[in-house]
Amino acid sequence: MATTIKDVAKKAGVGVGTVSRVLNGGQSVNEETKKRVLGAIRELKFVPNQMASRLRKDESGIIALLVPLVNHPFFANLAYFVEDEADKFGYSVLLVSSQRRIEKETNILQRIRSREVDGAIFVTHFEHSEEDLKDCPLVSIDRPLSLNIPYVTSDNYEATRKALEFLIQKGCKRIGYVGSKPLVDSEVLKREEAYLDVMKEHGMSPRVKNDVIFHGDEINVVENFLQTYPDVDGVFASGNTMAQVLFEAALQKGIRIPDDLQIVAYDGSFKQWSDNRYYTSVEQPIEAMAREVVRLLIDKIEGRDVPTRTMLNTSFQIGITTK
Amino acid sequence: MATTIKDVAKKAGVGVGTVSRVLNGGQSVNEETKKRVLGAIRELKFVPNQMASRLRKDESGIIALLVPLVNHPFFANLAYFVEDEADKFGYSVLLVSSQRRIEKETNILQRIRSREVDGAIFVTHFEHSEEDLKDCPLVSIDRPLSLNIPYVTSDNYEATRKALEFLIQKGCKRIGYVGSKPLVDSEVLKREEAYLDVMKEHGMSPRVKNDVIFHGDEINVVENFLQTYPDVDGVFASGNTMAQVLFEAALQKGIRIPDDLQIVAYDGSFKQWSDNRYYTSVEQPIEAMAREVVRLLIDKIEGRDVPTRTMLNTSFQIGITTK
DNA sequence: CTGAAAGCGCTTACAG
DNA sequence: CTGAAAGCGCTTACAG
Numbered sequence: 001m002a003t004t005i006k007d008v009a010k011k012a013g014v015g016v017g018t019v020s021r022v023l024n025g026g027q028s029v030n031e032e033t034k035k036r037v038l039g040a041i042r043e044l045k046f047v048p049n050q051m052a053s054r055l056r057k058d059e060s061g062i063i064a065l066l067v068p069l070v071n072h073p074f075f076a077n078l079a080y081f082v083e084d085e086a087d088k089f090g091y092s093v094l095l096v097s098s099q100r101r102i103e104k105e106t107n108i109l110q111r112i113r114s115r116e117v118d119g120a121i122f123v124t125h126f127e128h129s130e131e132d133l134k135d136c137p138l139v140s141i142d143r144p145l146s147l148n149i150p151y152v153t154s155d156n157y158e159a160t161r162k163a164l165e166f167l168i169q170k171g172c173k174r175i176g177y178v179g180s181k182p183l184v185d186s187e188v189l190k191r192e193e194a195y196l197d198v199m200k201e202h203g204m205s206p207r208v209k210n211d212v213i214f215h216g217d218e219i220n221v222v223e224n225f226l227q228t229y230p231d232v233d234g235v236f237a238s239g240n241t242m243a244q245v246l247f248e249a250a251l252q253k254g255i256r257i258p259d260d261l262q263i264v265a266y267d268g269s270f271k272q273w274s275d276n277r278y279y280t281s282v283e284q285p286i287e288a289m290a291r292e293v294v295r296l297l298i299d300k301i302e303g304r305d306v307p308t309r310t311m312l313n314t315s316f317q318i319g320i321t322t323k
Numbered sequence: 324m325a326t327t328i329k330d331v332a333k334k335a336g337v338g339v340g341t342v343s344r345v346l347n348g349g350q351s352v353n354e355e356t357k358k359r360v361l362g363a364i365r366e367l368k369f370v371p372n373q374m375a376s377r378l379r380k381d382e383s384g385i386i387a388l389l390v391p392l393v394n395h396p397f398f399a400n401l402a403y404f405v406e407d408e409a410d411k412f413g414y415s416v417l418l419v420s421s422q423r424r425i426e427k428e429t430n431i432l433q434r435i436r437s438r439e440v441d442g443a444i445f446v447t448h449f450e451h452s453e454e455d456l457k458d459c460p461l462v463s464i465d466r467p468l469s470l471n472i473p474y475v476t477s478d479n480y481e482a483t484r485k486a487l488e489f490l491i492q493k494g495c496k497r498i499g500y501v502g503s504k505p506l507v508d509s510e511v512l513k514r515e516e517a518y519l520d521v522m523k524e525h526g527m528s529p530r531v532k533n534d535v536i537f538h539g540d541e542i543n544v545v546e547n548f549l550q551t552y553p554d555v556d557g558v559f560a561s562g563n564t565m566a567q568v569l570f571e572a573a574l575q576k577g578i579r580i581p582d583d584l585q586i587v588a589y590d591g592s593f594k595q596w597s598d599n600r601y602y603t604s605v606e607q608p609i610e611a612m613a614r615e616v617v618r619l620l621i622d623k624i625e626g627r628d629v630p631t632r633t634m635l636n637t638s639f640q641i642g643i644t645t646k
Numbered sequence: 647c648t649g650a651a652a653g654c655g656c657t658t659a660c661a662g
Numbered sequence: 663c664t665g666a667a668a669g670c671g672c673t674t675a676c677a678g
Contacts, residue, residue, distance in 0.1 A: 002436075004672085005671065006671080014649080015648065015649040015650070016672080018648060020674085021647095021648085021674095024673080027647075033647080047433065048437060049670085049672065050672095051377050051438050051439075052378050052654090052670070052671035053671080054672090055378050055656085056653085057673070058654070060374060071400045075399075077394045079394070079399075080392060080420055084420065084422070092417050094385070094418070095406055096406065097407065111373075113325075115372050115373055116373040278571060327655055328655065329655080332665095338664065339655090339657090339666090341665075343656070343657055344658095347657080352663070352664085353663055373656095376655080379656050379658085379670050
C-alpha cells in the first residue's frame with residue numbers, strides 16, 4: 001500500500017491534522033514542527049491522495065470540455081487554450097468528443113451530478129432540456145444553451161459585413177455564400193444574416209448554399225455550389241474546412257484564385273497549423289474565447305456572478321485569396 | 324446537500340450495502356427488494372458520488388493523454404481516437420498539452436502517484452529518470468521511454484524507403500529530405516536513416532535539413548533548405564506541417580508542383596481536415612495507433628502483460644504533389 | 647500551535 | 663439474500 005498521511009504523522013511524531021495543515025497551509029504551524037513534517041514527507045516520498053482530498057472537499061478540480069470533434073482545427077485550438085487557462089487556475093481538463101451523439105452529451109451532465117467533474121464547457125449542436133441542464137455549472141460558445149447559461153461569442157454579424165464590403169471593394173460583383181448551417185440557434189447564423197443584408201443594400205442577388213451537413217460532406221456542398229452558381233466571382237466561405245475545400249475544388253476546375261474567384265474565409269484556425277497567411281479571412285479570437293470561457297466557468301463553479309453573454313472581437317487577415 | 328446512498332436506503336427501507344449491491348450488481352439481490360431500491364433511486368434522482376466510490380476502490384477511471392501540443396493535426400487526431408477508445412472501456416481522458424515544458428510532464432507522473440489518474444499516454448521529447456517513471460502505468464508512441472514501458476509505432480524505415488523509391492521511379496534525380504529532428508531516441512529517426520540508405524544505394528548525394536526545431540520555425544527550415552539546395556527536384560518532407568510549409572513556400576517562389584518539384588509527405592493527418600488527396604504521402608495509422616495505445620495502457624493498469632513494442636502499418640497515398 | 651475525533655459517501659468482507 | 667460496521671485517506675471544526 002502507498003504511504004498515507006498517517007505514516008507521515010507517525011514518522012514526524014505529530015497528528016495527522018498537523019500534516020494536513022503543513023500540506024495545505026491553512027492555519028499556521030510552528031516552524032520546528034513544520035520542518036519535521038516536511039522531512040518525513042520527503043523521506044517517505046509521500047504524495048497526498050487526491051481522491052480522498054476531493055471527496056472531503058467535494059470538489060474534483062476537473063472541468064470537462066465537450067466538443068463535437070477534437071480533431072477539427074477550431075476545436076483542437078480551443079482545447080489547447082482551454083487546457084492552458086484551466087491549468088493556471090489549478091483545474092484539469094477532461095476531454096470529450098461528443099461525435100454529435102446526444103447520449104454522450106447528456107452523459108457529461110450526469111458526470112457533473114456524480115461529482116466526477118465540477119462543470120463543463122458545453123459545445124453542442126443539440127437542444128437539452130432545462131431539467132437536464134439545471135444546477136449544472138455550464139458555459140457555452142456561440143449560443144445560449146438556456147436562459148442563465150453564460151456564453152462567449154464574437155462579432156459574427158459585423159465581421160461578416162466587413163468581409164463582404166472588402167470583397168465588393170476588390171471588385172466582386174457576384175458574391176456567393178457557402179457554409180454549413182448549425183442545427184440550433186447560434187451566433188453563427190448571423191453570418192448569413194449579414195450576408196443577405198449586404199447583398200440587399202448593394203442590390204446584389206444572393207447566391208447561397210448553407211445547409212445542415214456533417215463534417216466530411218463539405219465537398220458535395222462546394223461542388224453543388226459551384227455548379228449552381230458558376231458565375232460567382234467572390235465567395236464568403238463560412239468555416240475553414242469549407243474554405244479549404246472550396247479553394248481546392250476551384251483549383252481543380254481550373255478556376256484561378258484570386259483572378260477568377262476571390263475568397264474570404266471565416267474562421268481562425270489556419271494560422272496555427274502553418275505560419276502562412278494563405279487565405280484572406282476573418283479570424284475568430286479562439287485563444288481569447290477559450291480563456292474567457294474557462295474563467296467564466298470557474299467563476300460559476302466557485303459561485304461568483306458572471307455575465308450571460310461575452311462578445312470578443314475578430315480580426316481580419318489579408319491573404320492570397322483576394323486581389 | 325445532494326442525496327446520498329443513505330437517503331436511498333432509508334427510503335427503500337434497506338441497508339446501504341443493499342443499495343450499493345443493486346447499483347453495482349456484485350451479489351444477487353432479491354427481485355422485490357431490487358425493485359424497491361430502484362424506485363427510491365428514481366424518485367430521489369440519486370446519482371452515486373464517483374469521488375467516494377473511487378476513493379474506496381482506489382481507481383480513478385481516468386487516463387491522462389500527454390502530448391506536446393493538442394492543436395497539431397497529428398495530436399488532435401490522436402486525442403480524438405484515444406478518447407473514443409478509452410470511452411469504450413469506461414475510462415475518461417484528461418488532456419494535457421505539455422507545451423514542451425518538462426515540469427508539466429513531470430507533473431503528470433505526480434498525478435499518477437496522487438491517484439488523480441490511473442495512468443498516462445506519455446508523448447514526450449524529453450528524457451525522464453527511471454526513478455520518476457517507476458511504478459507509473461505509462462505507454463508511449465514512437466519511442467521507448469524506458470526499458471519496460473510499452474510503445475506503439477509504425478514502420479518508419481520501410482515506409483520511407485517506399486516513398487523514396489516512388490520519387491525515383493517518378494524521375495527525381497536530386498532528392499532532398501526536410502524534417503525536424505526529435506530531441507531524443509525515436510522511431511522517427513529511422514526516416515532519415517532510410518533516406519540516407521536509399522540515396523547511397525542509388526548513388527545519389529544527400530540533401531538534408533533535419534534539425535531540432537520548435538513548432539512555428541518550419542518556415543525558416545524550409546527557406547534555408549530551398550536556398551541550400553536550389554536544384555532539388557524531389558523532396559521527402561517529414562511531418563505534414565513541414566510538407567505544407569514547403570508546398571506553400573515553393574508556390575510562392577514560382578516553383579511548380581509537381582512539374583519542377585515533387586513532394587512526398589510523411590504523416591497522416593491531412594485526410595481528416597478536408598477530404599482531398601492533396602499531398603502524395605505516407606499516412607501514419609493514427610487511429611489504429613491511438614486505439615492500440617489505449618488498450619495497452621488499460622491492460623497495464625489492470626495488471627495484464629503487454630508487449631513492449633507494437634508496430635503498425637502505414638499506407639501510401641498518391642496525391643497531386645507527384646507526377 | 648496542535649491532537650483526537652468526526653465525517654465526506656461509498657464498498658466490502660463478515661455474520662447471520 | 664441482507665444489515666451493521668469497518669475503512670478508503672483525507673480535512674476541519676473542536677477543545678485545549
